[in-house]
């Protein structure tokens with residue numbers, strides 16, 4: 219028996235379960251925090267962060283530790299890591315349209331740039347990644363490709379979440395065609411539909 | 426309404442030039458050109474790590490005047506195919522292409538597996554609108 223396996227068996231034996239650091243990645247507004255909240259409320263009763271239609275709402279990694287998920291007779295212990303959305307551009311003028319003052323908009327932009335950097339740094343510190351995509355949008359973007367490429371390079375298990383399937387113009391097939399090499403679950407983080415499929419996928423693919 | 430003229434400068438960069446730079450320097454070289462309102466076409470595809478570094482460097486450069494980039498990379502089909510491996514062994518480039526430009530200038534870089542199309546547009550910022558009046 220290899221040492222690592224033996225160690226894992228010992229830890230399991232003494233009830234010290236491995237904690238999976240589950241990172242939620244994706245572009246801004248894909249629904250990462252909505253989903254993190256759904257998972258966390260389901261199993262702990264508490265939310266993880268604030269949701270907003272304004273992009274870059276999450277500007278610091280939000281953590282929820284020791285979330286115990288029961289799936290198929292198994293218990294999975296996870297640290298949820300809700301990441302800031304990753305983007306290649308941040309224009310403070312975009313925030314003005316949402317009614318922010320110029321000063322607040324500039325401050326939000328500044329914090330957002332730091333958030334993107336933090337999310338990128340965390341890429342090496344997650345055990346499993348959910349890459350959340352808005353299924354009403356073109357999935358073949360450089361941000362999605364960069365996120366997937368970096369996770370692949372580090373051999374981190376990836377589950378693609380085709381989110382917002384409750385919307386009439388949702389097209390999860392688009393995502394499946396763009397990234398056929400990864401498991402994909404279609405859900406709505408907002409309504410919670412198909413969320414069981416996601417828990418099963420996490421149990422199956424996490425390492 | 427008068428339509429302000431748009432100057433779009435395209436610059437093609439060979440991978441020989443880029444090879445002279447080390448990690449961070451390369452990204453700053455690229456970003457300095459983009460901040461100068463140039464659209465760069467580079468004779469190489471960026472690796473995933475480089476893409477992440479480029480995004481990081483972009484974030485550090487963002488200001489009220491510079492709002493970031495649009496970027497798209499085309500990779501060779503099989504980076505580790507036999508043909509590519511042999512070319513690499515002989516010191517050659519296996520190709521690929523990267524297009525990067527300022528997001529203020531580029532409305533969209535549309536990416537398909539084998540094609541990149543660039544939609545340029547001059548977006549007026551509020552400050553520019555005011556100075557024109």
Ligand SMILES: Nc1nc2c(ncn2[C@@H]2O[C@H](COP(=O)(O)OP(=O)(O)OP(=O)(O)O)[C@@H](O)[C@H]2O)c(=O)[nH]1
Nearest residue numbers: 246247248249250251252270274275276303407408
């Ligand atoms: N219809 C629908 N809307 C959703 C769903 N998930 C999220 N949204 C909406 O999408 C918007 C963005 O949601 P967030 O959860 O804040 O998105 P995020 O990915 O955390 O965004 P950032 O923190 O900015 O990176 C909000 O208006 C949500 O209500 C979904 O499954 N269906």
Ligand SMILES: [Mg+2]
Nearest residue numbers: 250251275276
């Ligand atoms: Mg969020």
